[in-house]
Amino acid sequence: MADIVRKQKVSVEGATVRERLQAMDDSAVVTAFLGGEERAFSELVTRYQTRLLNFVYRTIGDREKAEDLVQEVFIRVYRHLHRFDRSKKFSTWVYTIASNLAKNELRNRSRNPLVLFQTVQKNFQDEDRPLQFEDTTSRPDDMYRKRHLREIVEETVAKLPEHHRNVFILRELEGKSYEEIAEITDCNLGTVKSRLNRARNSFAEIIAPYVD
Amino acid sequence: MDCREFCDQHLAFVDDTLAGIELVRVQRHLLECESCAKHDAKIRRALLLFRNLPSIEPSADFSQRLEARLRNCEYDNLFATTQRNLRRGAIAATVASVLMLGYIGTTLFHSDTPHDLVMAPVVASVPELDLTPITTSTPAIVTSVSAGLTIWPAALFAEQVPVRFAHSSLELANYTR
Numbered sequence: 480m481a482d483i484v485r486k487q488k489v490s491v492e493g494a495t496v497r498e499r500l501q502a503m504d505d506s507a508v509v510t511a512f513l514g515g516e517e518r519a520f521s522e523l524v525t526r527y528q529t530r531l532l533n534f535v536y537r538t539i540g541d542r543e544k545a546e547d548l549v550q551e552v553f554i555r556v557y558r559h560l561h562r563f564d565r566s567k568k569f570s571t572w573v574y575t576i577a578s579n580l581a582k583n584e585l586r587n588r589s590r591n592p593l594v595l596f597q598t599v600q601k602n603f604q605d606e607d608r609p610l611q612f613e614d615t616t617s618r619p620d621d622m623y624r625k626r627h628l629r630e631i632v633e634e635t636v637a638k639l640p641e642h643h644r645n646v647f648i649l650r651e652l653e654g655k656s657y658e659e660i661a662e663i664t665d666c667n668l669g670t671v672k673s674r675l676n677r678a679r680n681s682f683a684e685i686i687a688p689y690v691d
Numbered sequence: 692m693d694c695r696e697f698c699d700q701h702l703a704f705v706d707d708t709l710a711g712i713e714l715v716r717v718q719r720h721l722l723e724c725e726s727c728a729k730h731d732a733k734i735r736r737a738l739l740l741f742r743n744l745p746s747i748e749p750s751a752d753f754s755q756r757l758e759a760r761l762r763n764c765e766y767d768n769l770f771a772t773t774q775r776n777l778r779r780g781a782i783a784a785t786v787a788s789v790l791m792l793g794y795i796g797t798t799l800f801h802s803d804t805p806h807d808l809v810m811a812p813v814v815a816s817v818p819e820l821d822l823t824p825i826t827t828s829t830p831a832i833v834t835s836v837s838a839g840l841t842i843w844p845a846a847l848f849a850e851q852v853p854v855r856f857a858h859s860s861l862e863l864a865n866y867t868r
Binding site: 520524528529532533536537542546549550553554557558628629632633636651652672675676679680682683684686687690 | 701702705733734736737738740741742744745746747748749750753754756757760761764768
């Protein structure tokens with residue numbers, strides 16, 4: 480009986496701590512973790528796993544690899560959280576790690592002949608070249624019916640040059656501000672705006688035949 | 692506003708970050724220019740499509756795998772810390788041994804060579820003299836010499852000779868002054 484009561488007490492305490500952590504902002508959760516509260520790290524994982532997975536997946540286009548990379552992001556966060564400058568935003572730091580890992584993954588792929596996007600990317604090395612979709616035989620309404628629109632959108636994103644894609648996803652999918660994107664991608668504000676503008680135009684140009 | 696200016700402002704226009712006057716100018720241009728209006732619609736439609744992509748969720752075993760990796764990471768950290776401490780200890784012990792051997796070697800090496808001893812300065816002091824004049828006609832001496840008796844008084848006298856001579860020289864100097 481006493482055992483059951485003790486277990487219930489521990490469970491209630493755990494729930495209370497979790498609820499308290501959920502109510503905190505990122506900075507407070509980080510502080511709690513550094514103060515020895517191990518459950519705070521689980522809270523950070525819960526908050527960011529899906530967002531990071533989507534970001535990395537849209538950037539590299541490989542679901543399994545994206546999961547591995549997101550895990551790697553959390554491992555790095557766990558290892559180096561004590562070095563994190565708490566005057567800055569935690570989310571920016573996490574996205575910077577994820578962005579760098581995704582970039583490395585794409586770089587490694589480009590050195591490997593059996594890569595997913597290599598053939599696609601080589602057509603888009605020149606930023607000024609207008610983007611055109613080669614396959615014009617499929618009708619957009621058919622695509623909708625066959626539920627292929629999602630694949631088309633993903634393929635279109637994958638066709639954007641890497642640094643355009645990165646900025647595009649951070650802005651349109653993650654809703655980051657220009658300043659945050661500049662910090663994450665280590666670019667100046669002007670470059671971010673220019674890349675975003677080009678990425679939007681390229682994306683719209685490629686996807687237009689399927690949605691008109 | 693011309694089309695070029697519109698294109699320059701379009702990013703901010705889509706993101707709703709244009710200031711009031713600029714916003715009005717862009718909106719007016721959209722009403723006037725069909726080409727730019729089409730461009731604007733095309734971009735907005737494409738973005739809508741992208742923003743509405745379904746979100747993907749982590750796989751069911753994502754948390755378990757992450758937990759396992761974090762445990763490994765902790766173990767690795769612990770192992771690395773232990774290794775590091777052991778390495779530091781070994782280095783410290785080696786350094787201490789080398790220093791000790793060096794000290795012993797130096798001590799042994801230098802024990803054969805003569806040292807320049809530094810000693811306390813010697814302060815010479817002259818014992819206070821008993822300057823009572825000796826009368827050579829001390830009866831005891833006269834008696835002992837002539838009688839061939841023990842010679843200790845003579846020895847005593849001989850011992851005091853340098854002092855006696857010096858004293859006599861001083862006395863002589865005083866007299867001749």
